[in-house]
Amino acid sequence: MKKYNILLSxxxxxxxxxxGLSQCGNLMxxxxxxxxxxxxxxxxPIQLPEQESGEPLPQVSFKMPLSSGTTYKIFACNAEEYPGxxxxxxxxxxxxxxxxxxxxxxxxxxPIIKFPVAMSGIYTFSFYFEGGKEGCAIGVVSSxx
Amino acid sequence: xxxxxxxxxxxxxxxxxxxLSCQQGERQQATDLLSDSLIEADVRLDDKxxxxxxxxxxNPVEMSALLQKxxxxxxQDLLNPVNNINNYNTNFKKALNLGVYGTDLVYMxxxxxxISTLRYLSNVRDLASDLxxxxxxxxxxxxxxxxxxxxxxxxxxxxxxGFDDMSRYLIDQNRGNISVLISYGTWIESxxxxxxxxxxxxxxxxxxxxxxxQKKILDNMILLLYTYRNDPYFQxxxxxxxxxKVIFDDVSITYVYAEPTIQEVDGTVILVDNSSSEVNISxxxxxxxxxxxxxxxxxMVE
Numbered sequence: 001m002k003k004y005n006i007l008l009s010x011x012x013x014x015x016x017x018x019x020g021l022s023q024c025g026n027l028m029x030x031x032x033x034x035x036x037x038x039x040x041x042x043x044x045p046i047q048l049p050e051q052e053s054g055e056p057l058p059q060v061s062f063k064m065p066l067s068s069g070t071t072y073k074i075f076a077c078n079a080e081e082y083p084g085x086x087x088x089x090x091x092x093x094x095x096x097x098x099x100x101x102x103x104x105x106x107x108x109x110x111p112i113i114k115f116p117v118a119m120s121g122i123y124t125f126s127f128y129f130e131g132g133k134e135g136c137a138i139g140v141v142s143s144x145x
Numbered sequence: 146x147x148x149x150x151x152x153x154x155x156x157x158x159x160x161x162x163x164x165l166s167c168q169q170g171e172r173q174q175a176t177d178l179l180s181d182s183l184i185e186a187d188v189r190l191d192d193k194x195x196x197x198x199x200x201x202x203x204n205p206v207e208m209s210a211l212l213q214k215x216x217x218x219x220x221q222d223l224l225n226p227v228n229n230i231n232n233y234n235t236n237f238k239k240a241l242n243l244g245v246y247g248t249d250l251v252y253m254x255x256x257x258x259x260i261s262t263l264r265y266l267s268n269v270r271d272l273a274s275d276l277x278x279x280x281x282x283x284x285x286x287x288x289x290x291x292x293x294x295x296x297x298x299x300x301x302x303x304x305x306x307g308f309d310d311m312s313r314y315l316i317d318q319n320r321g322n323i324s325v326l327i328s329y330g331t332w333i334e335s336x337x338x339x340x341x342x343x344x345x346x347x348x349x350x351x352x353x354x355x356x357x358x359q360k361k362i363l364d365n366m367i368l369l370l371y372t373y374r375n376d377p378y379f380q381x382x383x384x385x386x387x388x389x390k391v392i393f394d395d396v397s398i399t400y401v402y403a404e405p406t407i408q409e410v411d412g413t414v415i416l417v418d419n420s421s422s423e424v425n426i427s428x429x430x431x432x433x434x435x436x437x438x439x440x441x442x443x444x445m446v447e
Contacts, residue, residue, distance in 0.1 A: 041204055041207060042309075061197070062197070064201065067355060069351070098405055099414075101414075110414045114414065116417070117418055119401075119402070121361070121400070122365075
């Protein structure tokens with residue numbers, strides 16, 4: 001565990017540097033424990049402005065192939081200096097909504113999603129911030145054995 | 146907005162494949178150096194779509210991890226020899242082989258071949274420098290981390306993130322053609338390794354299924370290249386992939402969608418995927434794909 005904490009400290013520092021997200025604060029502290037023993041596959045920087053009146057909700061989407069037989073661990077880390085809390089939604093190749101990280105009825109965020117994929121395909125990961133607030137985050141896709 | 150956009154893509158795919166099929170006999174000899182500035186194209190995807198489609202190309206980490214997890218033996222012979230870098234004198238070749246060496250680097254790291262990675266890392270640095278995108282890789286840190294197999298996850302993370310950021314930068318700089326070539330090299334090298342490793346059933350079945358799933362990726366890759374088809378270098382790549390597409394037409398994939406269900410265990414949500422997909426691919430088709438991929442890849446690295 002200690003090994004992973006050290007490694008993740010290094011690698012998330014690089015992500016912040018490479019993506020120019022240093023202004024979002026120290027996401028490393030927020031995020032490093034979530035990967036745990038999973039194998040990192042992909043990450044995306046997410047920085048969105050506050051929603052303006054009459055304008056659509058700011059969001060950003062990425063596509064990624066997911067393979068059947070693999071269990072994916074999907075999560076995001078918010079920059080604490082920003083008010084927005086990120087929400088992930090995942091759609092399959094038919095644009096069917098598979099899941100979101102926000103339980104509307106319970107009004108709570110899911111910190112981690114484990115997704116054992118049974119249908120291979122290209123999935124769309126969309127990110128936006130609750131209530132259209134300004135926010136900064138990193139979305140991470142990893143796999144677990 | 147998303148549905149009409151995707152519909153447009155798929156309709157466009159249908160028509161341009163029909164047109165491409167008619168152009169197979171018109172292959173041109175590539176003689177010019179590829180400009181790394183914007184290539185004029187009369188029909189092209191917009192930058193957002195190029196970015197989305199490039200991100201849909203499979204990450205080499207997953208394929209290499211699958212091979213390793215399946216107990217398949219590492220094979221150095223499959224990798225592009227480091228000295229081949231001396232043959233790459235055009236931006237076209239440099240971009241393709243930046244993707245190739247990057248994939249080889251991931252493959253070696255997954256298999257803990259950390260000593261061997263240094264020269265490949267050097268090649269990635271040199272090619273990236275020639276293409277003026279070296280700022281996305283911190284080689285000193287990667288070199289240091291590569292000295293120990295304990296740092297593999299970090300190396301993978303930095304390498305992968307560097308490639309992603311480089312791709313975004315190139316598209317923003319109107320150099321999407323370079324980004325497409327890097328993705329092409331990455332994908333072909335990954336396919337080449339997957340199709341040429343020594344496997345026996347049942348391990349080979351998993352690999353073959355993963356191979357068959359590339360059918361959709363192939364369509365996306367052709368569409369990406371087609372954006373720059375007025376360049377004879379790109380047209381050659383399209384011709385090669387169209388021959389591969391004919392072989393992939395024998396692969397069938399069926400999807401059955403069912404509503405997912407959700408379970409929560411110790412605060413972690415587990416999404417139970419009730420959908421399924423089935424890939425049907427024959428041994429003969431696998432063999433034909435292997436041959437065509439090897440032909441394309443070997444031409445690319447020579």
